[in-house]
Amino acid sequence: MALGLFRVCLVVVTAIINHPLLFPRENATVPESEEEIIRKMQAHQEKLQLEQLRLEEEVARLAAEREALERVADEGQQQNETRTAWDLWSTLCMILFLVIEVWRQDHQDGPSADCLGGDEDELPGLEGAPLRGLTLPNKATLEHFYERCIRGATADAARTRELVEGFVDDLLEALRSLCSRDADVEVEDFIGVDSMYENWQVDRPLLCDLFVPFVPPEPYHFRPELCCSRRSVPLDRQGYGQVRVVRAEEDALGCVCGKSPLGEDMLCLLHGSHSAGRPGRGLEALLCAGDPPYLDTARVMKWFQTALTRAWHRIAHKYEFDLAFGQLDSPGSLKIKFRSGKFMPFNLIPVIQCDDSDLYFVSHLPREPCGETPASSTDWLLSFAVYERHFLRMTSKALPEGACHLSCLQIASFLLCKQSRLTGPSGLGNYHVKTALLHLLLSRRPADWQAGQLDARLRELLRFLEKSLLEKKLPHFFIGNRRVPEGMGLPEAVRRAEPLNLFRPFVLRRSLYRKTVDSFYEMLKNAPVLIREYSLHIPSDQASPPHKAVVL
Template sequence: MALGLFRVCLVVVTAIINHPLLFPRENATVPENEEEIIRQMQAHQEKLQLEQLRLEEEVARLAAEREALERVAEEGQQQNESRAAWDLWSTLCMILFLVIEVWRQDHQDGPSPECLEEDELPGLDGAPLRGLTLPNRATLDHFYERCIRGATADAARTREFVEGFVDDLLEALRSLCSRASDMEVEDFIGVDSMYENWQVNKPLRCDLFVPFMPPEPYHFHPELWCSCRSVPLDRQGYGQIKVVRADEDTLGCICGKTKLGEDMLCLLHGKNNVMRPGGEAADLLCAGDSPYLDTMRVMKWFQTALTKAWHRIAHKYEFDLAFGQLDTPGSLKIKFRSGKFMPFNLIPVIQCDDSDLYFVSHLPGEPFGETPASSTDWLLSFAVYERHFLRMTAKALPEGACHLSCLQIASFLLSKQSRLTGPSGLGNYHLKTALLHLLLARRPADWKAGHLDARLHEMLCFLEKSLLEKKLHHFFIGNRKVPEAMGLPEAVRRAEPLNLFRPFVLQRSLYRKTVDSFYEMLKNAPVLISEYSLHIPSDHASLPQKAVVL
């Protein structure tokens, strides 16, 4: 109790002592003007409010910047995700396109020979050719009998007459040549349409290969370029022919495969035994600066030799012999006194080793071709193999097969179109190549005589597809589907495929003209066949051409 009263008293005493009125402090001052204090307090408050606003604005700015950074980061992440998805999609598309291209390359020669259904025809869906309506089979048969079979009825007599005359001409040529210094001319070989039984256009023309060999001790060493991967595309299908001595065959001597020192001498090949340009090489029709055979020198030699041979036997015949085209070696015409003429081609060729391949300076009757870069470039011809393949295939086809009829009708339409609009980049050799591909793809039973209209339509479809793709592969080069019984050299079978339509890729104007001419031919085909089925116009005979009398 006493402790509680003491505490109360202590509190009262403390309050009295600290009261400012009873005991004023020495240093304490009372503000004289309360308004000044209030004004200062308001100014301080406004200052604090401004500071607060500044801080709030700063916080808002920082928040906005942070949101913008977050938004940019989010958009970048989305773009990265979309870019990754796009890259993945592009990669998948590229892989898909590559797979499709590989599949197309593997099947570009058409379906397997075992079966080729109607839905697998080489034409293009929706293409203009799908709407082509050819005349019925009866009209086609009548057209063929009246305009084609009748026009080629005397083909056998023409071949017999030309062959007899050429035998005599070549024999006269041999009698004028020296075996020790001149080229040795061998027997001729019949090739192309007249010997494959599908010649249509008149006058009938025979194409004859005349192989020749150099005098001993020289021989030809052909160099195939279709088997070399380093050869440019425009050089495929060509080759060169080197003239070498029999004792200078570098294939059998080590000096041709290694470098000998200055003091080393090959016992087989002396330094003075090399055939130098301008010496014996010039007499052997080689180019001036190389040991390779020159096409221009061969052409001049052959034309000169034929002229001398004809002058030797001209007294035996009652007709004249003339050159048909001066820039084509061996293009000849027999001119009868009645005004008629009979053209034929004697083509100097070089056999490639022991095969049926031959090097030629040109392909007779073709509308275009890539000009060789050098006069020592020779074109490789498969004409003999083509004739063998057609004969071998005919043995397996039904009697009266329509394969040659298709080729004859297509060749007939092409020749008439060429007279209307001029020659184009499409020639008979392309038509024959298309037929060879289809013969390899179709079953023998599909070539019955009653299937003429279907096979003709299919052949035109194949040509249209090839033109639109600018791709028509050579039938033999790089085609491993060709039967091994043909005996093709392995280097040719394993070579890269040769595109016969490659000039269309480089020559756009020629390609456009060819496509327009082809579709114009398709448009005119029904009317042309119907008209020629009723009568044969007077322009069916060939127009005369200029000639140079020998």
């Protein structure tokens, strides 16, 4: 009974303890927390899976980029190897072509054994090169042509020079009398240049070229500037220079009276009074252009023409002829007009001496084709005419008696002149022919210029011109030519300058080049006929047609 009562009490106590209202269970939410935990764990697992996918994609992308970079590097290396191989192949091809060209010049176009004198610096490729279209007459006909036509036509050159020089002396003296020594430009004695003074003039009428140097009044002086002496100079200005006009006070070597004020009672023994020591203030406005002032070629020629006109009017009553300007496009061209209708032309060109040398700055060079127009009016042409005359005289002393060098130049000039009258002027002029002769004179032995070798030397001169035309290259004889004898006194800046190509205009002007080449080969074709014709008789129409004249 007691056991039964105990069981009843135990059941009651258990019932009371497990009743939810009296004792709520704390773990009633566990099932819900487990579900939340499971849900969160599933969400975290999904996030981890997404992150794993993203990381796998990132790793794949990086791997792809690395493979692309490796591929680009491999392609670049292959291209570099290909480029290196191509450059090496191009270099080998260029070297091969140069070797072939040197071999061709040495073995195919080389001179014959009896041609050149064995000098290492002689010009190659002349004797063996074909001269298209040239068949000169035999030696006897050529010598007869020279004696009958050319030598006889130039017999009165001395008389012509004497007449022109006497008149020019009188004209320049009249010009000096009209100028004030303290305020005007001073004109010096003339200098004869070119063919008439080198004894190879053949063209009619005989023409004298005279340089007239002039110097400025005090306190001015000229400061020449050679373009070829500069480190970098355009090719089209290499044969030019400029002349700067400098006052005494601008020069460290000038007189002290131009640098410091003098009192009224003080006198400069060199320049006189201080007020008279600064004349010619209008020289810059009269002859110069730019700042700092440089001599202007157009203004100088205008001043020179005006001065010559005034001087002629002063002495015109003493002469029985008239003086006129010959060619309007050549400012220094003058002509003496006789009452009989004959005329005697000459060129009077104002020039400026370059320091103490025989190099002169010239405003223009008449009768020269294939010339480049200067870029500025302050650019003056460099003339080596006096050096050329000295070189020919110096060379003639070493040549055999009766040497044929001038005869070759005269015949070539004669043929060129006749061809110009037939087909019109071309880009080839007498100056180019003379330059070619000067190169040959420097390259050959003196014994090669004997009188009996006239035909061989003439052929060689024409071959040299042909080769130069085909290559469009004729080096200036003095500029950049270090083989010129030092005894010539050539300025060192000219000797060390870059060589000047006289045929450079042919590279830029194709129409002129084609016309010149055609005219040259036409001249070679007509040369035998002209030589035979003029050997039989001397035509009477050797005078050139008159140009328009302006009477002074």
